[in-house]
Amino acid sequence: KAGVTQTPRYLIKTRGQQVTLSCSPISGHRSVSWYQQTPGQGLQFLFEYFSETQRNKGNFPGRFSGRQFSNSRSEMNVSTLELGDSALYLCASSLGGQNNEKLFFGSGTQLSVL
Amino acid sequence: AQRVTQPEKLLSVFKGAPVELKCNYSYSGSPELFWYVQYSRQRLQLLLRHISRESIKGFTADLNKGETSFHLKKPFAQEEDSAMYYCALKSSGGTSYGKLTFGQGTILTVHP
Numbered sequence: 326k327a328g329v330t331q332t333p334r335y336l337i338k339t340r341g342q343q344v345t346l347s348c349s350p351i352s353g354h355r356s357v358s359w360y361q362q363t364p365g366q367g368l369q370f371l372f373e374y375f376s377e378t379q380r381n382k383g384n385f386p387g388r389f390s391g392r393q394f395s396n397s398r399s400e401m402n403v404s405t406l407e408l409g410d411s412a413l414y415l416c417a418s419s420l421g422g423q424n425n426e427k428l429f430f431g432s433g434t435q436l437s438v439l
Numbered sequence: 440a441q442r443v444t445q446p447e448k449l450l451s452v453f454k455g456a457p458v459e460l461k462c463n464y465s466y467s468g469s470p471e472l473f474w475y476v477q478y479s480r481q482r483l484q485l486l487l488r489h490i491s492r493e494s495i496k497g498f499t500a501d502l503n504k505g506e507t508s509f510h511l512k513k514p515f516a517q518e519e520d521s522a523m524y525y526c527a528l529k530s531s532g533g534t535s536y537g538k539l540t541f542g543q544g545t546i547l548t549v550h551p
Contacts, residue, residue: 370538
């Protein structure tokens with residue numbers, strides 16, 4: 326069974342640009358969550374999608390958005406990039422909705438904003 | 440607001456010594472607690488969860504609601520235990536889908 330796949334692995338962008346990251350969950354998983362990981366702030370929750378609907382959202386500005394497709398694949402978009410957006414972006418998938426559910430993480434996309 | 444605190448950023452022990460990674464949480468309801476681990480050059484993965492009351496790779500963790508703690512313990516550390524360990528909390532109930540609140544992590548190094 327293939328794991329959670331994130332593409333691309335690395336991205337370099339400049340301030341003001343926008344970027345789209347992709348996540349393919351484990352087959353059969355309908356929930357996809359996104360996290361930002363930085364040395365200073367650690368792992369912070371961005372949002373979660375289930376059946377193409379955003380069910381939960383963290384405390385990030387509106388420049389951060391996402392969506393989920395009917396095959397459960399998800400994309401995350403960041404517009405008007407700022408230097409502080411440089412981070413490792415992790416995607417996690419799960420069956421979606423059960424208590425104490427295990428999250429399966431991808432390897433992440435390392436975004437550098439210059 | 441919920442919060443997870445891992446007071447030790449770095450923890451070093453010798454092989455065969457006991458190890459305890461501390462985790463304290465702040466949450467008014469009934470939490471779901473997890474330990475995730477990231478070995479070198481590997482992805483973040485679940486180690487154990489409090490609801491299972493299981494021992495994984497010799498590690499155990501007990502939820503202490505009185506002290507609001509969920510410390511991770513292993514009686515005899517092995518070199519392969521060297522990794523970054525994250526304590527994470529999920530609020531119970533129907534609105535916390537996919538949302539884990541993570542501590543800052545503890546880097547455990549087990550010396551030969």
